[in-house]
Amino acid sequence: MDVAIIGIGLHPFGRNPQRSGLEQGEVAVRAALADAGCQWQDVQIAFGGSTDAGNADALTNHLGQTGIPFINVANGCATGGSALLAAASAIRSGQADVALAVGFDKHDHGAFKVDPQDWGLPQWYGELGLCLTTQFFAMKIQRYMHEFGISEHSLAQVAAKNFSNGWLNPNAWRRGMRALTYGDVLDSPMVSYPLRKYMFCSPAEGGAALVLCRSDKARQFQRRPVQLKSAVIQSKRAGAFDVFSPYLVVDSVPSASQVASRLAFEEAGLGPEDIDVAQLQDTESGAEIMHMAENGFCDHGEQEKWLAEGRTELGGRLPVNTDGGCLANGEPIGASGLRQVVEICTQLRGEAGERQVPNQPKVGYTHVYGAPGLAGVSILQV
Amino acid sequence: MADQVPIAEGLFTWPDESPALIGGQCSACGWVSFPMKPGCARCGAEHVEARQLPREGILWSWTIQGFRPKTPPYTPPESALTDHGEEKFEPFGVGYIQLAKDIIVEAHLTESDPERLQIGMAMELIVFPYRRNEQGNWLMSYAFQPQAGSQGEGAQWM
Numbered sequence: 001m002d003v004a005i006i007g008i009g010l011h012p013f014g015r016n017p018q019r020s021g022l023e024q025g026e027v028a029v030r031a032a033l034a035d036a037g038c039q040w041q042d043v044q045i046a047f048g049g050s051t052d053a054g055n056a057d058a059l060t061n062h063l064g065q066t067g068i069p070f071i072n073v074a075n076g077c078a079t080g081g082s083a084l085l086a087a088a089s090a091i092r093s094g095q096a097d098v099a100l101a102v103g104f105d106k107h108d109h110g111a112f113k114v115d116p117q118d119w120g121l122p123q124w125y126g127e128l129g130l131c132l133t134t135q136f137f138a139m140k141i142q143r144y145m146h147e148f149g150i151s152e153h154s155l156a157q158v159a160a161k162n163f164s165n166g167w168l169n170p171n172a173w174r175r176g177m178r179a180l181t182y183g184d185v186l187d188s189p190m191v192s193y194p195l196r197k198y199m200f201c202s203p204a205e206g207g208a209a210l211v212l213c214r215s216d217k218a219r220q221f222q223r224r225p226v227q228l229k230s231a232v233i234q235s236k237r238a239g240a241f242d243v244f245s246p247y248l249v250v251d252s253v254p255s256a257s258q259v260a261s262r263l264a265f266e267e268a269g270l271g272p273e274d275i276d277v278a279q280l281q282d283t284e285s286g287a288e289i290m291h292m293a294e295n296g297f298c299d300h301g302e303q304e305k306w307l308a309e310g311r312t313e314l315g316g317r318l319p320v321n322t323d324g325g326c327l328a329n330g331e332p333i334g335a336s337g338l339r340q341v342v343e344i345c346t347q348l349r350g351e352a353g354e355r356q357v358p359n360q361p362k363v364g365y366t367h368v369y370g371a372p373g374l375a376g377v378s379i380l381q382v
Numbered sequence: 383m384a385d386q387v388p389i390a391e392g393l394f395t396w397p398d399e400s401p402a403l404i405g406g407q408c409s410a411c412g413w414v415s416f417p418m419k420p421g422c423a424r425c426g427a428e429h430v431e432a433r434q435l436p437r438e439g440i441l442w443s444w445t446i447q448g449f450r451p452k453t454p455p456y457t458p459p460e461s462a463l464t465d466h467g468e469e470k471f472e473p474f475g476v477g478y479i480q481l482a483k484d485i486i487v488e489a490h491l492t493e494s495d496p497e498r499l500q501i502g503m504a505m506e507l508i509v510f511p512y513r514r515n516e517q518g519n520w521l522m523s524y525a526f527q528p529q530a531g532s533q534g535e536g537a538q539w540m
């Protein structure tokens with residue numbers, strides 16, 4: 001059973017003091033239902049979650065308590081990707097014709113607060129100030145720069161690109177973004193060497209939702225359904241260099257992203273050369289650079305050349321993070337992965353306005369990554 | 383003199399004149415992990431035996447923690463407290479140190495100046511008093527420091 005995405009919806013990302021996280025999720029769901037041309041009563045199963053903003057199934061208090069199975073997902077940054085995989089699986093299995101995937105969140109300012117015991121880590125690891133995702137990203141890019149000759153210039157270039165894309169996106173966290181240029185990024189304070197403040201995304205708020213449908217019924221609702229060619233989630237492998245690793249093994253262990261990417265291409269019967277537009281997890285700008293190679297789009301170290309040639313810019317060969325990515329949108333953990341899918345659908349439907357990728361892109365790719373080493377990839381086609 | 387106790391039991395050998403980190407080695411497949419805990423991350427076997435890890439290694443990657451981590455879980459070291467008991471955060475070095483061909487461990491570094499840290503430099507383990515607990519005893523923690531006279535590349539296992 002093939003699966004299509006028939007409805008996409010967002011609540012704008014950023015700081016939204018007037019709304020709870022759950023209410024932002026509700027706005028996203030209503031927008032996705034309206035986009036699909038269907039009613040909440042048409043949805044037969046739902047999956048969703050947030051990290052800091054409550055239970056997704058409480059959305060039925062607002063949307064209507066229709067009695068459907070509504071399963072709460074708690075997979076950190078991959079919450080949205082996991083909800084998408086589960087919703088697609090429900091349709092493939094014949095359990096439902098129409099399914100919902102939703103994510104939303106609302107976080108405090110500053111770095112995410114982490115309880116090591118929630119992650120199966122000893123208390124001392126947190127006491128000593130080692131349980132920070134920012135440290136992981138800094139040490140991963142530091143090693144990567146050393147091995148593959150990536151420059152600080154590239155780190156700043158990627159951040160400036162995403163802020164520039166975000167400024168063209170009415171749903172992005174725009175406040176102050178126009179001012180963030182290449183120079184601003186390099187002038188911002190060092191947070192975790194070699195990464196500076198504006199190379200990192202910030203915790204934020206927002207909601208994102210998708211309505212999925214079996215492909216053969218999709219056109220009953222939506223004139224321009226987007227086919228979900230694959231949806232893959234992978235968790236960490238022993239010894240891999242992933243978030244929250246008190247130890248790791250020198251080499252030979254692929255990251256969750258590398259495996260998820262390979263499996264997603266296999267499932268879709270497509271390769272990296274077929275992708276016209278991509279969303280790659282940019283928790284910080286170095287992550288986007290490393291994920292270009294981990295997802296098979298270029299060789300390790302080739303990113304310098306790609307960036308120098310502008311290949312990941314809006315008019316380039318493979319535009320990346322066309323909506324501004326996590327850097328310009330901020331990261332509401334539960335919503336972030338589905339935002340990526342919403343953006344790719346928007347691009348494939350040719351509805352991205354000022355940030356529309358030229359030449360009618362046909363195939364898109366999303367990649368989400370987060371603690372404790374989870375990766376999710378989806379491939380979409382029109 | 384106040385007692386010195388490890389910040390966590392079984393983390394390193396203590397008391398010991400030349401302490402070592404304690405890893406776990408899977409009895410079934412030989413996989414080495416750190417810190418030691420029951421259950422092998424590779425094969426799932428339940429039984430894991432303690433294995434002392436080498437005290438010296440090379441710096442595999444590093445960063446400088448530039449902002450104060452959130453509390454909980456972070457507890458600042460005694461060295462971050464002024465005479466009046468106020469806290470003054472100082473950035474600290476964090477790194478991955480390759481101790482053997484099959485294991486790299488995460489640790490505090492004694493050095494927090496980016497100019498003086500370099501991937502590949504030789505490092506050695508130290509155990510140091512981190513902070514006092516409620517009983518007034520020192521909680522001992524571990525860190526790696528650049529080895530005296532190290533100029534760049536240390537031992538290689540390749």
Ligand SMILES: [Zn+2]
Pocket residue numbers: 408409410411412413422423424425426427
């Ligand atoms: Zn084992």
